[in-house]
Amino acid sequence: xxxxxxxxxxxxxxxxxxxxxxxxxxxxxxxxxxxxxxxxxxxxxxxxxxxxxxxxxxxxxxxxxxxxxxxxxxxxxxxxxxxxxxxxxxxxx
Ligand code: SF4
Numbered sequence: 001x002x003x004x005x006x007x008x009x010x011x012x013x014x015x016x017x018x019x020x021x022x023x024x025x026x027x028x029x030x031x032x033x034x035x036x037x038x039x040x041x042x043x044x045x046x047x048x049x050x051x052x053x054x055x056x057x058x059x060x061x062x063x064x065x066x067x068x069x070x071x072x073x074x075x076x077x078x079x080x081x082x083x084x085x086x087x088x089x090x091x092x093x
Contacts (some may be wrong), residue, residue, distance in 0.1 A: 003049035003062045007042040007091035021060045026066060 022029030047063025
């Protein structure tokens with residue numbers, strides 16, 4: 001299920017669906033897709049739902065972010081998350 005499936009009132013429902021799936025090298029297309037999201041009431045929830053997509057199935061602009069941006073955010077979050085060992089140390093100190 002794509003994030004937008006959860007938001008039938010999303011502004012993207014009113015534009016050509018292809019707008020939300022720009023080529024990664026198309027800066028203008030990406031900007032256009034983000035502009036669609038800009039005033040959408042579901043922007044935050046849509047972004048959070050997109051972050052839960054498996055990376056291999058994550059493509060398109062959701063919540064004003066591209067799949068590349070979300071992949072970078074996932075990697076960054078994974079790097080900064082405590083490991084089991086550091087979490088254990090934090091609990092025992
Ligand atoms: S935030 Fe963007 S992709 Fe998500 S529902 Fe709204 S317009 Fe669609």
